[in-house]
Amino acid sequence: MTEKAEVTPWEVSGDLQETDYSRIANQFGAKLIDESILKEIKEITGEIHPFLHYGIFFAHRDLDIILQNYRKGQPFYLYTGRGPSGNMHLGHLLPFMFTKWLQEKFNVDLLIQITDDEKYLFRDISEQEIGKLTRNNILDILSLGFKPDKTHIIVDTEQSGILYNQAVRVSRHITASTAKAVFGFTDSDSIGKYFFTSMQAVPAFLISALSGKNVRCLIPYAIDQDPHFKVARDVIPKLGYEKPSSIISKFIPSLKGSGKMSSSDMNSGIYLNDTPKEVRKKLMKYAFSGGRETAEQQRKYGANPDIDFAFNIYRMLEHDRKKIEDIYSRYKVGEILSGEMKQLAADTISAFLETLKPARELAEKNFSEFMFNADDFRDRY
Numbered sequence: 529m530t531e532k533a534e535v536t537p538w539e540v541s542g543d544l545q546e547t548d549y550s551r552i553a554n555q556f557g558a559k560l561i562d563e564s565i566l567k568e569i570k571e572i573t574g575e576i577h578p579f580l581h582y583g584i585f586f587a588h589r590d591l592d593i594i595l596q597n598y599r600k601g602q603p604f605y606l607y608t609g610r611g612p613s614g615n616m617h618l619g620h621l622l623p624f625m626f627t628k629w630l631q632e633k634f635n636v637d638l639l640i641q642i643t644d645d646e647k648y649l650f651r652d653i654s655e656q657e658i659g660k661l662t663r664n665n666i667l668d669i670l671s672l673g674f675k676p677d678k679t680h681i682i683v684d685t686e687q688s689g690i691l692y693n694q695a696v697r698v699s700r701h702i703t704a705s706t707a708k709a710v711f712g713f714t715d716s717d718s719i720g721k722y723f724f725t726s727m728q729a730v731p732a733f734l735i736s737a738l739s740g741k742n743v744r745c746l747i748p749y750a751i752d753q754d755p756h757f758k759v760a761r762d763v764i765p766k767l768g769y770e771k772p773s774s775i776i777s778k779f780i781p782s783l784k785g786s787g788k789m790s791s792s793d794m795n796s797g798i799y800l801n802d803t804p805k806e807v808r809k810k811l812m813k814y815a816f817s818g819g820r821e822t823a824e825q826q827r828k829y830g831a832n833p834d835i836d837f838a839f840n841i842y843r844m845l846e847h848d849r850k851k852i853e854d855i856y857s858r859y860k861v862g863e864i865l866s867g868e869m870k871q872l873a874a875d876t877i878s879a880f881l882e883t884l885k886p887a888r889e890l891a892e893k894n895f896s897e898f899m900f901n902a903d904d905f906r907d908r909y
């Protein structure tokens with residue numbers, strides 16, 4: 529890792545470089561996604577998602593076991609989540625976009641945990657504000673078009689009965705010194721913070737606990753959440769369930785090029801409620817560019833698309849791999865200028881944000897159909 533770069537569930541600081549990611553994965557004990565895993569995914573799903581192709585999802589824990597068992601007809605379910613601390617930006621959406629693809633390809637249940645309790649404990653936000661954000665964030669997630677019969681949203685404070693009964697079992701196996709070592713807590717942190725990771729562990733075995741069968745769980749998330757699941761994987765087998773597996777993505781850096789997009793700085797990222805005008809303005813004004821100082825230099829020496837915010841977002845949202853490769857090579861040799869790259873990204877983002885609207889409206893009408901109901905799982909597996 530570069531000297532400044534640091535990753536915890538609450539902070540990603542410094543500039544994460546390619547080499548940092550493999551080092552962090554290694555340090556956290558995750559494996560890099562290799563050719564054999566990609567081959568297996570392709571054999572099962574018929575394609576490689578662009579996030580895998582471009583190495584955005586780059587590491588895993590026991591994904592091979594999930595895939596091998598799936599081939600033998602053993603089911604698994606997906607679990608991911610969101611902490612409602614502000615409006616959602618494109619980075620937050622990335623694991624959900626990939627999760628949707630996994631859900632469609634494998635046709636499996638998905639639990640989505642909304643950790644309103646976490647944000648109450650870790651951020652200075654009122655309960656009322658968190659309540660509003662919770663509903664809004666859920667609608668943002670559902671705007672991707674998840675299917676109601678297989679998608680189950682768990683809001684922590686609403687399902688506290690079910691969750692607490694399991695979280696207390698988890699918490700018995702986590703000492704304060706583990707929490708300090710993994711999350712960097714000190715004696716002046718509230719005891720709520722120490723307990724919280726037990727809540728995030730629960731959906732990773734909840735279906736097994738409710739159904740009485742051992743159903744494996746696969747959790748997609750970006751690297752900042754890995755410490756939670758490192759702890760969860762140690763504890764869950766002690767409760768008699770399988771270790772959850774995970775698939776881990778890199779971070780979309782902030783618009784300005786370093787650190788993480790932050791809900792407290794609206795100019796650090798592109799938010800789902802930004803208008804086309806705002807999207808364009810943010811890109812033109814703030815987006816970190818891999819281009820050269822002057823148009824003349826860029827035509828002569830070309831840009832570095834790999835570190836260019838506009839190119840990276842364009843790549844995340846464009847489905848046509850040929851188009852992406854064409855833009856990449858033309859930008860790299862200087863045929864495309866930074867302003868043109870930013871304009872292309874702005875148009876692509878605005879068109880994408882527009883596509884989210886119908887499913888969001890539908891979800892608003894059918895909101896309750898997506899909410900988790902423990903009874904659904906008693907005989908489901």
Ligand code: TYM
Pocket residue numbers: 537607608609610611612619620621622623641642643646728747748749750751752753777778779780781788789
């Ligand atoms: P939260 O709300 O901070 O983030 C939601 C999801 O988005 C990922 N993420 C990003 N991915 C790419 N680029 C970024 N710039 C970026 N910023 C955030 C996060 O890794 C996360 O996957 N405690 C969690 C909520 C949670 C959860 C889970 C997340 C509960 N259970 C299970 C993943 C899996 C949180 O506050 O996420």
